[in-house]
Amino acid sequence: MNVEVICTPLSNYEDIVKDLEDKFSTLDIDPNVLLVFFTDTVLSDHGKVLAYLRDRFPDTKMAGCFVEGYTTPNETWASGLAILLVDSDNVDVFYAKGKDAFKKIGRDVSGWDASILIFPLFYFPGRFEMLRFYFSNIYHYTKYISARSLNDKIRVLREYSDALESRYVYPANKVLRSMPEDTDIIGMNLVPLEARIGFPKIFVNYESIGRGIVAVCFKGKLNASFHDVFPERGDSFEETVEILRNTFPDAEIVRVVKRGVAIGEVDGMRATKFLEAKVKALREMSKDEVLSKLNDGQFQMVTPYALAFVSEKTYGCSLLGLAPYPLGIYPSLFDMDCFYDEALFLGEYYNLKRFEELFKCKRFEDSFDLFLIDHNVFPMFGGRVTEIAEYAREFCQRHLGLFTSCPSIRLKRMEKRYMSEIEEGLCFTGTGTSVILEMKL
């Protein structure tokens, strides 16, 4: 396997092409797979760049998406794009679209040693579809509040959850859970920091595929490792809650009515009202405000407030961000059926230094390493994220690091009792996670 990384931090099409041509000319590689990662500054020209790459590598399979930033041994950027060129018969790209895409992709992934799944956690379709999402939410919430019993409420939530899953949400744990057990799965589950219509954008063979899943599969000497920034989980619900309370001193227990990926109420109120009651400085956004921000690409998906759900299966915990969206039923990015109805409301905080531990999980010395870091470090730490690049330089010889949304993993066995292990061998939480895939050359 021959792997090379090139990147350009420039943002104009002409500059990008010139810079890439200069860098391609120095490489001695005939890639059969290209992985292309754009950042926000190339948004307007990414189509032209894809067309250029298609002309440059017409017979090469391609997969890619937008990320917040990237780091290589020499540089760290939040602009331009990074390209991973792979020359090997042991790599392939598959994709599927639609509601049951993850079931279809599961069949393709089987038999490979490791696979990176690129998929949107929440897909923002067109403006019309977003209006439909909003009115469907109001319709179901009206049904929810007029339901007479808890069972009726749960039935409405189930119905709405199914509707969400069919058009907007791929629940992270459900996708990873449905993958074959013989393959290590790395989840590049995308949710942008600032959303816009048509995002997250995922590409296969130089085309955007809309709401779909891409699997980049690898065979050979590989090692996938995971790390989260939280302390190890407890052996019971009470123990995990105690650990979380010690980590987040202001955390308080709340009662949640939920089913699938839908939250009906938190402490007897709809989630947004609950958040407003707890954080006086926040006010609920209006529908028009949301649509306008989505049009401008400024709809913030990042929030310091979260609900921490404890898993009934492992006593691990997964965080779901709470923001003042104008919604009755609050959507979740993971399937909450296997979580307790009691959750913790908390404000997220952690230390950047904890990401160093990801690199200490490395097994190979002379490998090429592709690692994913939770992009929440951008709004939390700003320019300090370059410190992560320094940790990487210390432990990795050749690498490409991507800052993307809360990477997840599904392994046969975990090395530690990670807080975010919410099902056996499956780790996902809304922030503070990182994953590394070592590829032995």
Add this chain to the structure above:
Amino acid sequence: MLLKIYNIMRPITTNPKVQMVALYRVDGTPIIAEVRKRSTRFLNILYNLENNIKNILYEIFNGKMEEVSFKFKDVFVKMYPVSKTIVLTVITSDELSLYRIDVDVKSICRKIRELI
């Protein structure tokens, strides 16, 4: 040398979210300045920065301030020390992009430092 520094700064000068980038000498003289759109507004800001830069640099180099940022209505200005004698100033109208620009600026400052 100036051309090399200018090329190092290209990632932020070509960033569509950035309105203006300027590299100032310690006495307030701009060494390189690139404005995305010509407007008297940015000229006024440039003029204002020139007048204040000595004091700001004094504070930065005395270790009292690490970075300086301020806001003119809907324009955000951020100043980063590059070396003992120069400071990089970035102006954007998109507050949300500031944390991304922060990352790019750190890389650029490191490269300029290596060069000079």
